[in-house]
Amino acid sequence: MSDVLVERGPEGTVAVGAIDRMLNLCREHSLWYLLFGTACCAIELMQTGGPRTDADRFGMVFRSTPRQADVMILAGTISYKMASRIRRLYDQMADYKYVISMGSCANTGGLFKDSYAVVQGGDLIVPVDVYLPGCPPRPESLLEGLMLIQQKIEREPWLSRVRGKIPPPKDPWPEGSRCP
Amino acid sequence: MNPTEIQERLGQRLGASLECGGAGADAFVIVPAERWLEAARALREGEGLDFDYLRSLTAVDRPAEGKIDVAAHLFSYKRRHALTLKTRLDRAAPRIASLGAVWPAAHWHERELWEMFGVAIENHPDLRHLLLPEDWPGHPLRKDYAMPERYQGIPTRRPAPLAEPAAGTGPTNTGPKNPPEAP
Numbered sequence: 001m002s003d004v005l006v007e008r009g010p011e012g013t014v015a016v017g018a019i020d021r022m023l024n025l026c027r028e029h030s031l032w033y034l035l036f037g038t039a040c041c042a043i044e045l046m047q048t049g050g051p052r053t054d055a056d057r058f059g060m061v062f063r064s065t066p067r068q069a070d071v072m073i074l075a076g077t078i079s080y081k082m083a084s085r086i087r088r089l090y091d092q093m094a095d096y097k098y099v100i101s102m103g104s105c106a107n108t109g110g111l112f113k114d115s116y117a118v119v120q121g122g123d124l125i126v127p128v129d130v131y132l133p134g135c136p137p138r139p140e141s142l143l144e145g146l147m148l149i150q151q152k153i154e155r156e157p158w159l160s161r162v163r164g165k166i167p168p169p170k171d172p173w174p175e176g177s178r179c180p
Numbered sequence: 181m182n183p184t185e186i187q188e189r190l191g192q193r194l195g196a197s198l199e200c201g202g203a204g205a206d207a208f209v210i211v212p213a214e215r216w217l218e219a220a221r222a223l224r225e226g227e228g229l230d231f232d233y234l235r236s237l238t239a240v241d242r243p244a245e246g247k248i249d250v251a252a253h254l255f256s257y258k259r260r261h262a263l264t265l266k267t268r269l270d271r272a273a274p275r276i277a278s279l280g281a282v283w284p285a286a287h288w289h290e291r292e293l294w295e296m297f298g299v300a301i302e303n304h305p306d307l308r309h310l311l312l313p314e315d316w317p318g319h320p321l322r323k324d325y326a327m328p329e330r331y332q333g334i335p336t337r338r339p340a341p342l343a344e345p346a347a348g349t350g351p352t353n354t355g356p357k358n359p360p361e362a363p
Contacts, residue, residue, distance in 0.1 A: 080331055081313045108338055116320040116327055117312065120338035177333030 020158045027070075027158070028059075028150040034069035035062040036089065039076025041103040041136040048146075053139040060146055066092040071149060073142070074122040077105035077112060083125050087173060090126045095168070096161065098152070100145045101128045104135045111135075127169035181228055181261050183207030189229060193222040208251070208264035216250075216267050217277040223254060223265065224282045230258040237279070237289035239297045241322050246271045248297055252279065252286075274299040296321040 004017035033055075037045055048055050049062055063069040066089045078086060090097070101122045104110030112118035122128055129152060130145045137145075160166050181189075187200040187209055199210040211219040223231040235253040242249060252265040269276060278301050279286035290301045291310040298319040301307055309316060315332075318325055327336055 080316070080334070081311070083334060084313075084332070113338075114327075116325070119334060120336065124334050124338075173333060 020156075020160075023158045024154050024156060028153040030059045031071055031146060031149060031153075032061055032063045032069050033071040033073055033146070034066055034089065034093070035064050036072065037075040038078050038082055038086070039105065041075035041106070044136045044139055044142060045073055045075045045102070048139040048142045050139075053143055055143060055146060058143075058146070058150070066090075067094065069093055069097075071098045071100060071146065072126070073100045073102050074106040074126075074128070075102045076136075077110070078119040078122055078125070079117050080119055081117075083119050084178070086122075087125055087178070098129045098149045099126050100130045100132065100142070100149065102132050102142060102145070103137055104133065107131050107133065123172055125173050127172060129169075181259055183261075183263065186229060186261060186263050189226060190219065190222060193226055194219060202264070205262050206264070207262070208266050210266045210268065213267045213269055213276055217279065217282070219265060220252070220279050220282045223263065228259070230256045231263065232257055234279070234283035234285050234289070235262075237286055237293060239293055239299060239321075241271070241297060243271065243323050248274045248299060250276060250293070250299065269299065275302065276300070277302045278304045280304065295319065298322065 106122040109120035202208045231254040233255045240249045248269045255262045295309045
């Protein structure tokens with residue numbers, strides 16, 4: 001962090017820098033993801049949280065409730081029946097939230113192209129930040145996806161966004177087009 | 181009991197000559213739709229038949245013949261024999277009695293039968309969609325099923341990102357040809 005000035009004062013060390021950087025530093029190192037899987041990619045998601053890949057060392061721990069989660073990982077095939085449930089979980093997450101589309105099915109429908117039951121991509125339901133290719137992606141790949149989210153957070157003008165100066169991501173499935 | 185004996189015994193119990201076919205594990209009997217439940221009960225409770233297990237209940241759409249064939253795959257753990265019970269329904273208004281009173285496992289199969297093929301189930305206690313969303317239109321496993329363009333505002337098609345470009349606009353293939361071109 002070259003743009004942070006560190007000074008040793010009479011009562012201790014003082015760091016002077018942009019408050020955005022400080023807040024983003026805190027946010028990106030407590031990236032809690034929602035414990036949620038729709039299909040077989042969820043197995044790799046579990047591996048990512050397990051001791052070998054150990055996402056915990058980056059401050060990424062799973063949360064079992066959307067209220068406490070920052071990241072939603074679309075892990076697996078999404079059926080139309082699941083679509084409204086996923087959207088509800090996404091809506092229950094507190095702003096500012098991020099979505100990783102994990103694996104071919106969540107990216108584009110993958111193997112289930114032309115299926116009557118499968119949504120042709122998670123980005124038709126929720127705004128997606130990172131797409132991971134693979135069937136399924138390896139835990140290393142998912143970890144890289146989470147680190148890409150960290151990089152995205154690091155660059156964000158956080159306070160401007162909180163004050164509404166930067167619009168939220170475009171909603172692919174706005175409320176008006178949804179049925180109750 | 182071998183398939184021929186099963187078929188004969190079922191015919192005796194129903195007092196009718198039934199259309200039979202297949203051999204071994206593929207043996208089947210076709211009964212009229214109105215005797216569907218009666219035939220199931222006869223197979224479940226009949227002396228020496230004892231079909232105590234409903235393996236699966238499914239259907240085949242045959243639009244050319246205007247029929248929907250329903251098939252119940254049965255097995256007897258007690259007697260170690262198997263049989264497929266079939267019936268043919270009118271495709272325009274398929275209607276069949278529930279087998280739930282004979283094998284309670286049939287309830288879920290019948291819910292699927294109803295949502296996928298549009299076969300109306302009589303006396304079903306809880307006829308709701310099993311796999312599809314509650315408001316899904318149409319019956320996807322019918323041969324003439326047309327997918328809706330959108331479901332609740334979600335597009336059901338996604339343009340292929342690597343679609344073949346129009347002739348003359350894309351890169352030309354400079355690799356080896358198969359079969360090789362004459363020099």
